[in-house]
Amino acid sequence: MAQKLTTDEKILNAFSKLLEENGYTETTTKKIAQAAGVNESTLFRHFKDKEQLVKELVQKYMSDIDTANAGFIASGDIVSDLMQVAEIYNQFVETHKALFLIGMRDSFQFPKLKEMIIQLPMKLKKILISRMTEMKRSGEINELVNVDITAANYITLILGHALIQNIYTGTGLDISQTDFVQKNVRNFAEYLK
Amino acid sequence: MAQKLTTDEKILNAFSKLLEENGYTETTTKKIAQAAGVNESTLFRHFKDKEQLVKELVQKYMSDIDTANAGFIASGDIVSDLMQVAEIYNQFVETHKALFLIGMRDSFQFPKLKEMIIQLPMKLKKILISRMTEMKRSGEINELVNVDITAANYITLILGHALIQNIYTGTGLDISQTDFVQKNVRNFAEYLK
Amino acid sequence: MAQKLTTDEKILNAFSKLLEENGYTETTTKKIAQAAGVNESTLFRHFKDKEQLVKELVQKYMSDIDTANAGFIASGDIVSDLMQVAEIYNQFVETHKALFLIGMRDSFQFPKLKEMIIQLPMKLKKILISRMTEMKRSGEINELVNVDITAANYITLILGHALIQNIYTGTGLDISQTDFVQKNVRNFAEYLK
Amino acid sequence: MAQKLTTDEKILNAFSKLLEENGYTETTTKKIAQAAGVNESTLFRHFKDKEQLVKELVQKYMSDIDTANAGFIASGDIVSDLMQVAEIYNQFVETHKALFLIGMRDSFQFPKLKEMIIQLPMKLKKILISRMTEMKRSGEINELVNVDITAANYITLILGHALIQNIYTGTGLDISQTDFVQKNVRNFAEYLK
DNA sequence: AATGAATGAGCTTTCATTCAT
DNA sequence: TATGAATGAAAGCTCATTCAT
Numbered sequence: 009m010a011q012k013l014t015t016d017e018k019i020l021n022a023f024s025k026l027l028e029e030n031g032y033t034e035t036t037t038k039k040i041a042q043a044a045g046v047n048e049s050t051l052f053r054h055f056k057d058k059e060q061l062v063k064e065l066v067q068k069y070m071s072d073i074d075t076a077n078a079g080f081i082a083s084g085d086i087v088s089d090l091m092q093v094a095e096i097y098n099q100f101v102e103t104h105k106a107l108f109l110i111g112m113r114d115s116f117q118f119p120k121l122k123e124m125i126i127q128l129p130m131k132l133k134k135i136l137i138s139r140m141t142e143m144k145r146s147g148e149i150n151e152l153v154n155v156d157i158t159a160a161n162y163i164t165l166i167l168g169h170a171l172i173q174n175i176y177t178g179t180g181l182d183i184s185q186t187d188f189v190q191k192n193v194r195n196f197a198e199y200l201k
Numbered sequence: 202m203a204q205k206l207t208t209d210e211k212i213l214n215a216f217s218k219l220l221e222e223n224g225y226t227e228t229t230t231k232k233i234a235q236a237a238g239v240n241e242s243t244l245f246r247h248f249k250d251k252e253q254l255v256k257e258l259v260q261k262y263m264s265d266i267d268t269a270n271a272g273f274i275a276s277g278d279i280v281s282d283l284m285q286v287a288e289i290y291n292q293f294v295e296t297h298k299a300l301f302l303i304g305m306r307d308s309f310q311f312p313k314l315k316e317m318i319i320q321l322p323m324k325l326k327k328i329l330i331s332r333m334t335e336m337k338r339s340g341e342i343n344e345l346v347n348v349d350i351t352a353a354n355y356i357t358l359i360l361g362h363a364l365i366q367n368i369y370t371g372t373g374l375d376i377s378q379t380d381f382v383q384k385n386v387r388n389f390a391e392y393l394k
Numbered sequence: 395m396a397q398k399l400t401t402d403e404k405i406l407n408a409f410s411k412l413l414e415e416n417g418y419t420e421t422t423t424k425k426i427a428q429a430a431g432v433n434e435s436t437l438f439r440h441f442k443d444k445e446q447l448v449k450e451l452v453q454k455y456m457s458d459i460d461t462a463n464a465g466f467i468a469s470g471d472i473v474s475d476l477m478q479v480a481e482i483y484n485q486f487v488e489t490h491k492a493l494f495l496i497g498m499r500d501s502f503q504f505p506k507l508k509e510m511i512i513q514l515p516m517k518l519k520k521i522l523i524s525r526m527t528e529m530k531r532s533g534e535i536n537e538l539v540n541v542d543i544t545a546a547n548y549i550t551l552i553l554g555h556a557l558i559q560n561i562y563t564g565t566g567l568d569i570s571q572t573d574f575v576q577k578n579v580r581n582f583a584e585y586l587k
Numbered sequence: 588m589a590q591k592l593t594t595d596e597k598i599l600n601a602f603s604k605l606l607e608e609n610g611y612t613e614t615t616t617k618k619i620a621q622a623a624g625v626n627e628s629t630l631f632r633h634f635k636d637k638e639q640l641v642k643e644l645v646q647k648y649m650s651d652i653d654t655a656n657a658g659f660i661a662s663g664d665i666v667s668d669l670m671q672v673a674e675i676y677n678q679f680v681e682t683h684k685a686l687f688l689i690g691m692r693d694s695f696q697f698p699k700l701k702e703m704i705i706q707l708p709m710k711l712k713k714i715l716i717s718r719m720t721e722m723k724r725s726g727e728i729n730e731l732v733n734v735d736i737t738a739a740n741y742i743t744l745i746l747g748h749a750l751i752q753n754i755y756t757g758t759g760l761d762i763s764q765t766d767f768v769q770k771n772v773r774n775f776a777e778y779l780k
Numbered sequence: 781a782a783t784g785a786a787t788g789a790g791c792t793t794t795c796a797t798t799c800a801t
Numbered sequence: 802t803a804t805g806a807a808t809g810a811a812a813g814c815t816c817a818t819t820c821a822t
Contacts, residue, residue, distance in 0.1 A: 015802090033226040037796060047804045052797065111368070126372045133374060160376040161384055168361020179319050181326060183353040191354055195388040208785080230813060240787050245814060247785095401806080419612040423792060433808050438793060440806095512758050519760060546762045547770055554747020561690070565705050567712060569739040577740055581774040594781085616817060626783045631818065633781095 016054055018044040020068075023061045028106035032062070062110065066127075069104050073128060076100050077135050086148045087197040093139075094166045094193045097132060098185055101170040104128075109174065129167060133159050149200040158200065165192060209247055211237040213261070216254045221299035225255075255303065259320060262297045266321065269293050270328050279341050280390040286332070287359045287386045290325060291378050294363035301364070322360060326352050342393040351393065358385060402440055404430040406454070409447045414492035418448075448496065452513060455490050459514065462486050463521050472534050473583040479525070480552045480579045483518060484571050487556035494556070515553060519545050535586040544586065551578060595633055597623040599647070602640045607685035611641075641689065648683050649706065655679050656714050665727045666776040672718070673745045673772045676711060677764055680749040683707075688753060708746060712738050728779040737779065744771060 013021070022043035026035040037058060041048040055061050076096055083089055101108055107128070136159040143149045169188050176182050206214070215236035219228040230251055234241040248254050269289050276282055294301050300321065329352040336342045362381050369375055399407070408429035412421040423444060427434040441447050462482050469475055487494050493514065522545040529535045555574050562568055592600070601622035605614040616637060620627040634640050655675055662668055680687055686707070715738040722728045748767050755761050 031226075033224075036794080038794090048796090049798080049805075050803055053803070058796070126369060126374070129369065129374050130372065157376060157380055158384075160374055161381060163374065164362050164365045164376055164381060165358070165385060168365050169357050171364055172357045172361050176319065176322065179323070181319070181322055181353055181356065183350060183357055187350055188354060188357065191351075191392065192358065192385070192389065195392055196385065199384065199388050229811080231811085241813090242788075242815075243786055251813070417612075422790080424790085434792090435794080435809075436807055444792070512755065512760070515755065515760055516758070543762060543766060544770075546760055547767060549760065550748050550751045550762055550767065551744070551771065554751050555743050557750055558743045558747050562705060562708065565709065567705070567708050567739055567742065569736060569743055573736055574740060574743065577737075577778065578744060578771070578775065581778050582771065585770065585774055615815080617815090627817090628784075628819080629782055632783095637817070 015044075015046060015050065018046065019051055019054055020061065020064060024065060024106045027065075027110055032110050065107055069107055070127065070131075072104070073100065073131055080139075082139075082142075084146075084148065086143060086200055087194060089139075089143070089148070090162070090197040090200075091189055091193055093136065093162075094189050097166050098170055098189075101167070101174075105174060108171065129163055133163055136162060153200055162196060165196060208237075208239060208243065212239065212244055212247055213254065213257060217258060217299040220258075220303055225303050258300055262300055263320065263324065265297070266293060266324055266328075273332075275332075275335075277339075277341065279336060279393055280387055282332075282336070282341070283355070283390040283393075284382055284386050286329065286355075287382050288378075290359050291363055291382075294360070294367075298367060301367070322356055326356055329355060346393055355389060358389060401430075401432060401436065405432065405437055405440055406447065406450060410451060410492040413451075413496055418496050451493055455493055456513065456517065458490070459486060459517055459521075466525075468525075468528075470532075470534065472529060472586055473580060475525075475529070475534070476548070476583040476586075477575055477579050479522070479548075480575050481571075483552055484556055484575075487553070487560075491560060494560070515549055519549055522548060539586055548582060551582060594623075594625060594629065597625065598630055598633055599640065599643060603644060603685045606644075606689055611689050644686055645706070648686055649710070651683070652679065652707065652710055659718075661718075661721075663725070663727065665722060665779055666773060668718075668722070668727070669741070669776040669779075670768055670772050672715065672741075673768050676745055677749055677768075680746070680753075684753060687750065708742055712742055715741060732779055741775060744775060 019040065023035065023040050026039055026043060037051055038048055040061075041051050044051070055064065076099075080092060080096060083092070111126075111128075137155055140149065140153070140155045140159060144151055144153065144155065169185070169192075173182055173185070212233060216228065216233050219232055219236060230244055231241050233254075234244050237244070248257065269292075273285060273289060276285070330348055333342060333346070333348045333352060337344055337346065337348065362376075362378070362385075366375055366378070405426060409421065409426050412425055412429060423437055424434050426447075427437050430437070441450065462485075466478060466482060469478070523541055526535060526539070526541045526545060530537055530539065530541065555569075555571070555578075559568055559571070598619065602614065602619050605618055605622060616630055617627055619640075620630050623630070634643065655678075659671060659675060662671070690705075690707070716734055719728065719732070719734045719738060723730055723732065723734065748764070748771075752761055752764070
């Protein structure tokens, strides 16, 4: 049973979609309004200004990461566990592409925005650290492993891949997640044993 | 003894700097001219377009990558060879940060920009492929390795890292090149043996 | 009782006036806005383009010509009929001076403008041809007359006069419509009998 | 034996050609210099400013009209004499198209320019009046004819035609000079007998 | 005498945002 | 609550013209 979208949602959805496709600057308020099927000035009645739209998105997505993380079920095997994390995170990036892209492309213009965006990987890092510490305790990974560096390292790996994928789609540089995970994440995991 | 900069160079330098700081759209021709200390119309006398400025940068950097690549000296050991490549590329990215950032942030909005920017990683890929094919012949790497995919894979790895470094500098997510290369590139290389 | 002008009308009026005085290129959007008493950007909200302004004028005048033409009442005498046409058209040119001048001056530089402007005389030609064909049937004019050429010929005559009048007003070259019609149109008509 | 063109001539020729094709405003100093094969600033060394170029053209053409007029040889028959005048003048307009067009299109913006351009038809009018007065004396034309009005009338006729031809070339409104002269000038002449 | 480099004023157009209804 | 009309600022770019060599 399809819910009727509120005006807020219509605007936010349109914004997110355009953001992903065209970046922040190119996403004009006129285009947003058009895509949302509302008047341009309605947009300003609902959101103080263009920046507010981003803030709203960030907030919305911040809560999603907790949900995503809750979906993780430890298997006891480091390789499959890390691959599961990669899978979850990759899908999260895919789902929230718009925000990640804006984080890369436009956050420079908006220092505040950068602060907000950075919270996503930071939150993931925290989660990873706690998981790895757990795995260390259970002997799943070697006790000599520096958990902090390794977590950062791992995030760099999968986030870097997700980004590159999005940037270089259809250029011959893109490489399927399967291939990438198979080779790199597996290697990475093995190394921790 | 300090060389006097030509107007071309002054403009290009100012452009590159602003590009890095603010992105393509935000880098207005007026600001470029101001930063370069020339009149705005002088800019258009020297470079037909704003786009032309990017083309010029790309061309300039394209030749730099050849120089950088020429500095590579094969050691016969796959691990140290790939690490050497990583080192070279990472430094290249650092040096030409402006272009890589624009490649990520703005090429979406401007298909023409994308075409230009994509040439850089593609060139690196070509170089890598020829190197790996060579290594395959010499038995340095396993003959079952799919050179094309592996090259893309490797670029994703180090380019991804370079990107994340630039984006998340000073956020606790940044991880030194040494650490990253030590762990990931080494793993990667081992796998090819 | 004075009607309040809509913004559209204010802009179009200002445009028409400036066009007549200064030509298309010299009539800048800033000047138009100023003369109309609106902001320059308002102009672009109302008319997509500077070109659109011309299109609008043409359309407006195209309908006027129909009205003018509807006022024609055939007398059965070729001489007075053609003179009536001359009268109607001359007044039409006078009223819509702006467009005719732009047709002459600027359409060269802007092929698109030319296409639009040419519609006016072409429409008149059509009207003339149908009238003459009618007159031919009724025996008012000789059946050997080539209607197409004669129509073009006639338009050249009265349009040419109208142009010269507008260009060379007050130079001693201007000759009243009465005199011109008396001599030339009358001759022309006689010849068709 | 081909004369080497002076820089002055090269510039003036290029200007005249571009003027005819594109009108005054569209004929930029850059294009003129390019077409003349000289540096843009050379142009300003030779001619104080853009307006000066027009003045120069006018002066040059003013002397040509005397030459053209000198070519007239009275036949004693009013019809063929006026047709001869039409022929001469029409060719003159054709040859100096650039100036006539600028006279129509751009003189509005430059009152000074208008003054200059108007001299051409005025001079023709003078010539015509003296010729007609002569014809009147010789009985070639009726002594009741108002020479002043008739001269203006005649100029309107052939100048109007020449203009229309140039404006509406290739639009179905253009009518060959032969046809026009055959019908209108002949009529005109007959009427003077 | 001729050039190449530089300039400031101006162009058309789009932007995010506000106001009155 | 939502709209349509209006706005000032700023964008990329071109113009005629001047200056130093």
